[in-house]
Amino acid sequence: LSSQIDVMHIQECGVYACRDYLGLEQVNSADSAFRKRVHRRVHLRNDASIGPSISAPIDDECRFKMSKWCYQVVDHCGFDRECVSIAMSYLDRFLATDAGEEAFLSRKTFQLVVMTSLYTAIKMMSKESMSPSFVTAVSGGSFTERDITNTEVIILSALEWRVQPPTALSFIRHFLYLVPQDDASLTVINFIFEIARLQVELAATNYSLITTKPSTIAVASILNTMDIMDEECLPGDLRHVLISILEKHGAVNIWGEEMWDLKNKLMTDIANNSSHQVQGIAARMISTTMKSKRANENLGMSPKSVDDEFHSVFENYVSSISGALQTEGGFTEYS
Template sequence: MQHKEEILNQLHAICAKDEQATRCHHNYFTQEVNEDCRRKMVEWSFTVVDSFNLSRESVWRAIDILDRFLSSGKGSSVKARENKQSFQLASTVCLYMAVKVHEDVEMTIGFLVKLCRSYYTASEFISMEHDILFALRWSICQTTPLDFARQCLLLQLDCFDPETIDCILENTQKQMDLATSDVYFASYKQSSVGIACLGAALVESDVNSAEQEEFWSQLSSMLNFDFASKEVREVERHMLSGSTICKPKRQSQLVLSKTTSQKSCNEQTSPVSILSCV
């Protein structure tokens, strides 16, 4: 088990990275590529990761890369905002990049070609990946709201029993799944979204008010962090408004640390197709 000082250092590092991160603006849509197109690609991405038993957290990572790329105004991002086929290509490559970096799987360009049933060529995938990397200056390894929530819970393991912690983590993941489909959250810090998801998860996990208050009080004291900041409140209000969509199709298997088992996507036949998504 990690030492509390190490966890605190990780949380401070997440917050520092959050302050420096480039946020996307959620008004990058056009008449051709709108918010519904983005939502459909999120749903498709969840279908892919569920089909191959990958982490749903990879979808958040993928969409974060996509939003920042489309907001950058660099390279082919302009075309991707104006053309649905280019938007689909960029979305698929972002998922590929997220899985390649963060999952213990082997996913190849050849697999992407099969996944999309040869609608795009290998050279198109490679070209788009290079374009995204250069547009974002290779900054694709961002933290997620679940990263922040997970570390907060690790820091406060003595507050809840193991079963309750598992339940809170599962419900935090569900909240993040819902938030992934709503571009509103893309312009906020990962930590702010993580706090809002964790707060909703505590309620859903039937943690009583006194325990919640004690949890946040201790966490705030240890981190010297304002958990009731204006930004956090804005995220919470939007989350409570019910505007988030795309309910998860299954409950993810969650662990506090990443497994090291090796899996392969390439030996399976793709059960999904991208062609009818947008």
């Protein structure tokens, strides 16, 4: 398992790394062609904001909407939700290439690329797959079967057939597999896995996290889950085992400010999300206490202020769950 995790770390930092193709942050890539491509895209987006006469290229909101659509499709069809994370990896890496330029400029082409990425991810990851005709149907007839199959070839060629990215969820699995069997009941491990999974699924919809390594997101999601589990739910010896595993295999400083910021971002995403389907989780979380030893010990916050802050987030989270929206059906067209 340790060697597998090491390979996954190499992959996520190498051929499967995602880059900021929208240029929302300062681009420091050594790839001069990529820098020029991003700078050109930034100018195009700025020009489009001047007036309606210029067609607007895609933005992070387009990606967010289509990633939500992907979750709706896999939920409706009963496919593994991890397929969406894999599809987003295809999408993000494709859009960072020259071949993705048309998808950046045309929102309709972008939709086609997202749908094809999901179609390909499901085909690669599931025993059953979607047919091109089904994708055509759920697009409302916007695209033909040939559109799907031709776009798939373009995407796979641009990605050089690298179609098995290490996902945040796969890192969570591997980290939890390292917990000795005697140290935790299956119920506790399943609880940690489910709450961590919820966080990484939401992270897959957030463009601002595409350059964050999947392993780092996995570590943050597990730490957040541990924070909401009191001593009765997560005994001290098991907590120590988990911390040791994350310190040894997470390839990140779990006590650093970057990790602290990421943990907060993941929890904020949960608290602010009202449409994610998380039935059954709220009831189990209500019985836990949301705390953060990291904030208490290293940020100079009093125990009361820590509890107040995280209980506020927790209350928003439970409220968002209880008021979750019904899954929207159909294909959403946006201009």
